[in-house]
Amino acid sequence: MSRRKKIYEGKAKILYEGPEPGTLVQYFKDDATAYNAEKKAVIDGKGALNNRLSEFFMQGLTAIGVPNHFIRRLNMREQLIRQVEIIPLEVIVRNYAAGSICKRLGLEEGMHLPRPIIEFCYKDDALGDPLVSEEHIIAFGWASQQDLDDMVALALRVNDFLSGVMLAVGIRLVDFKIEIGRIWDGDFHRLIVADEISPDSCRLWDLETGRKLDKDVFRRDLGDLADAYTEVARRLGVLPKNGLGESPKPRLVN
Numbered sequence: 001m002s003r004r005k006k007i008y009e010g011k012a013k014i015l016y017e018g019p020e021p022g023t024l025v026q027y028f029k030d031d032a033t034a035y036n037a038e039k040k041a042v043i044d045g046k047g048a049l050n051n052r053l054s055e056f057f058m059q060g061l062t063a064i065g066v067p068n069h070f071i072r073r074l075n076m077r078e079q080l081i082r083q084v085e086i087i088p089l090e091v092i093v094r095n096y097a098a099g100s101i102c103k104r105l106g107l108e109e110g111m112h113l114p115r116p117i118i119e120f121c122y123k124d125d126a127l128g129d130p131l132v133s134e135e136h137i138i139a140f141g142w143a144s145q146q147d148l149d150d151m152v153a154l155a156l157r158v159n160d161f162l163s164g165v166m167l168a169v170g171i172r173l174v175d176f177k178i179e180i181g182r183i184w185d186g187d188f189h190r191l192i193v194a195d196e197i198s199p200d201s202c203r204l205w206d207l208e209t210g211r212k213l214d215k216d217v218f219r220r221d222l223g224d225l226a227d228a229y230t231e232v233a234r235r236l237g238v239l240p241k242n243g244l245g246e247s248p249k250p251r252l253v254n
């Protein structure tokens, strides 16, 4: 029997009740899925890598004043986070054309977009997370106009931060997805970045070679996904010298 109460299980993560009210434990699984879970695999080490990488990005956001759910890492696969009321939208920011925007608009993959483009998808697996407009969002009450303005501002700040961090290690941030949640204080709420930021939810291309270092490696069978994520972690200095998943050898303690 599990020692903790499971709150929610998604495709790549599990949320458990946290040690204090208003907190949750976020567990990163090794499961990889694509095309709305039509393609599935277990990738050894992916959960540990994403736990570390999401910690790294969220801490960086905290350092520049972008509010987010991260509190602290608990172990290889788990982190303590603030509980939020998730807004049922995926907020996508695109700097270069790739993926669904190419199909939708007939753009060439890799085209530099004239400015960062923000898209919203309604989070509903049964519907395949359809693209929605601000009109839909307001009309169906998923978020208010103020929430929308705040979401766009948060997404652009995350984009500036992530683009810079990646560029510094020779990686192009093509696009990414974030999720945003509400934190309530009486009748008022504010928005914070939630869920995760990892190569599962970004497109990352090597600046020189164009090598893909994100989940497209799995989606398109381009090689070993854990190798690609390890490369990202290594360049960012996130990976311990002995790697993840290897326990240090026993040592005599005097």
Ligand code: TMP
Residues within 6 Å of the ligand: 090, 092, 098, 099, 100, 101, 121, 129, 175, 176, 177, 200, 201, 202, 203
């Ligand atoms: P797309 O090109 O498939 O619309 O994806 C754009 C970016 O958003 C890409 O980095 C992958 C990410 N994304 C997710 O992480 N989860 C999702 O459900 C979707 C639709 C996109």
